[in-house]
Amino acid sequence: MPVTTCDAVVVGAGPNGLVAANALADAGWDVVLVEAQDEVGGAVRSAESVAPGFVTDLFSAFYPLAAASPVIRDLHLERHGLTWRQAPDVMAHAFPDGRCAVLRRAAADTAAGLDEHHAGDGEAWLRMVAGWDRVRDPLLDALFTPFPPVRSGMRMLRRSGVAGALDLTRLGLLSVRRLGHEEFGSEQARVLLTGNAMHSDVSPDSAGSALFGWLLVMLGQDVGFPVPEGGAGMLATALRRRAESVGVQVRCGVPVTEVDVSSGRARGVGLADGSRVRARHAVLADVPAPALYGGLVAARHLPHRLLDDLRRFDWDDSTLKLNWALDTPIPWTAPEAGGSGTVHLGVDDDGLVDVAADLSVGRMPRDPFILLGQMTVADPTRSPEGTESAWAYSHLPRRWATDEGAVAAQVERMEEAVERVAPGFRSSQRARQVQSPSDLQAADSSLSRGALNAGTAALHQQLVLRPTRGLGRPETPVPGLYLASASAHPGGGVHGACGWNAAVAALRQRSPLGVVRRAVIRTAWSRVLRDPGA
Numbered sequence: 001m002p003v004t005t006c007d008a009v010v011v012g013a014g015p016n017g018l019v020a021a022n023a024l025a026d027a028g029w030d031v032v033l034v035e036a037q038d039e040v041g042g043a044v045r046s047a048e049s050v051a052p053g054f055v056t057d058l059f060s061a062f063y064p065l066a067a068a069s070p071v072i073r074d075l076h077l078e079r080h081g082l083t084w085r086q087a088p089d090v091m092a093h094a095f096p097d098g099r100c101a102v103l104r105r106a107a108a109d110t111a112a113g114l115d116e117h118h119a120g121d122g123e124a125w126l127r128m129v130a131g132w133d134r135v136r137d138p139l140l141d142a143l144f145t146p147f148p149p150v151r152s153g154m155r156m157l158r159r160s161g162v163a164g165a166l167d168l169t170r171l172g173l174l175s176v177r178r179l180g181h182e183e184f185g186s187e188q189a190r191v192l193l194t195g196n197a198m199h200s201d202v203s204p205d206s207a208g209s210a211l212f213g214w215l216l217v218m219l220g221q222d223v224g225f226p227v228p229e230g231g232a233g234m235l236a237t238a239l240r241r242r243a244e245s246v247g248v249q250v251r252c253g254v255p256v257t258e259v260d261v262s263s264g265r266a267r268g269v270g271l272a273d274g275s276r277v278r279a280r281h282a283v284l285a286d287v288p289a290p291a292l293y294g295g296l297v298a299a300r301h302l303p304h305r306l307l308d309d310l311r312r313f314d315w316d317d318s319t320l321k322l323n324w325a326l327d328t329p330i331p332w333t334a335p336e337a338g339g340s341g342t343v344h345l346g347v348d349d350d351g352l353v354d355v356a357a358d359l360s361v362g363r364m365p366r367d368p369f370i371l372l373g374q375m376t377v378a379d380p381t382r383s384p385e386g387t388e389s390a391w392a393y394s395h396l397p398r399r400w401a402t403d404e405g406a407v408a409a410q411v412e413r414m415e416e417a418v419e420r421v422a423p424g425f426r427s428s429q430r431a432r433q434v435q436s437p438s439d440l441q442a443a444d445s446s447l448s449r450g451a452l453n454a455g456t457a458a459l460h461q462q463l464v465l466r467p468t469r470g471l472g473r474p475e476t477p478v479p480g481l482y483l484a485s486a487s488a489h490p491g492g493g494v495h496g497a498c499g500w501n502a503a504v505a506a507l508r509q510r511s512p513l514g515v516v517r518r519a520v521i522r523t524a525w526s527r528v529l530r531d532p533g534a
Ligand SMILES: Cc1cc2nc3c(=O)[nH]c(=O)nc-3n(C[C@H](O)[C@H](O)[C@H](O)COP(=O)(O)OP(=O)(O)OC[C@H]3O[C@@H](n4cnc5c(N)ncnc54)[C@H](O)[C@@H]3O)c2cc1C
Pocket: 011, 012, 013, 014, 015, 016, 017, 034, 035, 036, 037, 040, 041, 042, 043, 044, 058, 059, 060, 061, 062, 063, 064, 065, 066, 254, 255, 256, 257, 286, 287, 291, 319, 321, 393, 440, 443, 444, 445, 446, 447, 450, 451, 452, 453, 454, 484, 485, 486, 487, 491, 492, 493, 494, 495, 498
């Protein structure tokens, strides 16, 4: 069978794999990118899958993390066909009783709206935005670079001072419920934070959830929730076009079945069609940690402590997604919801805690929390004038993911919840597509039971504990092999940092100081994986 030789092979063409391939090729490496599916993009794809003329984002849809990511910005994807579009408003939360909270494009407008709900909330909002502005750049650098973020950490300290640094540390440990109650008088303001924290799988009552809620609302206020004109797939297409323009060879439609390891080093990969790609310098894996260490790399090449830690790997919840082609815009009871690309609905602020409790104990939420995208509002090219291309997703406990009856019942509950805040919604449906957790996984094997973050975002699986206890870095215990997926720090979302960090780590190990780096990493791994008492 044919053998190709290159400098580096990247397994998986999700956004992280695509970014990694771009970064390696920019440095002059000869790169092969192998993707199991027939097209690149991973969870960043779109298609006319519901009705002709309606473009549907099949997985991710809104990209504040990409817009704020220094990694994606520096790729200049606008030169490769990417155009960002924004809805008139960023996002809204439609309450079951008809009230509505809106995050608007300008901070002053958001603040004015919140003041109407509770005098003083507007000022509190603007204070929060000012705090964000102070730390924004070093914070984003710290989030998107490998652990420990020494330089960005110092910059952050210089900007915010010791008191500010302590505030940030507290924010990192706070629950979003506590943050909301400390800062705001109205439920409308609080639910913006709590609903956005629920984009991760961290319960709103848990330590660490405040950071997620705060980060996402502040990003929304800062860069909006942009979408690629023409569909999510246009972002992946731009990444592919750029990669090919710098020489990356893209092979789609064939999964990698094994990583070749010999003499203690990753040497390349074997593909399902029997062919092999030999890599002179590095193998980068844009696949979840359990797929890499529990399948692609034979167990005999891995330290037993790593395999033991992998048994404790904690996936995030399952996802059920519905896509609709609608004959009319969504008939919201609260008209303010009509201008936002993203609308949260189904429960109020307290209800979000109930949903998290349901997910935690493995109960199907009777009142699901729903994240809904009205894509034609955000980008009028998505469907014919006067219509709407919409989707909604909700989370389920992993144990129910493959139960067809339970999934069908949840589809019903989700549509009922939308109907409650937008009477007439159901009769506007021209066509519907259900993406069950199994469907999501079939379309991208990295989405195990529809998990969208390649592992929980809870504190026990963050930083040096992501994906298992280790270095918080993309280097693996197998020299020459790098983890480039969202299972690596900093985790899920389309920001490209996991792929970028893996590429930089691989390049640095071939630099003049590479020998030293390799020795340091080897020693660090041996300390981390040493048996206690040994
Ligand atoms: C329903 C849903 C909604 C989301 N919404 C948003 C959002 O709005 N905004 C946001 O920022 N993020 C969102 N996310 C999260 C985001 O999409 C992911 O975190 C991101 O795509 C992770 O990128 P990745 O490259 O690590 O993995 P993926 O995008 O999952 O890509 C992995 C790729 O590897 C391929 N692959 C796997 N195994 C192999 C193999 N053995 N051989 C070859 N190829 C292989 C897969 O086919 C896939 O193409 C959402 C995710 C989902 C599922």
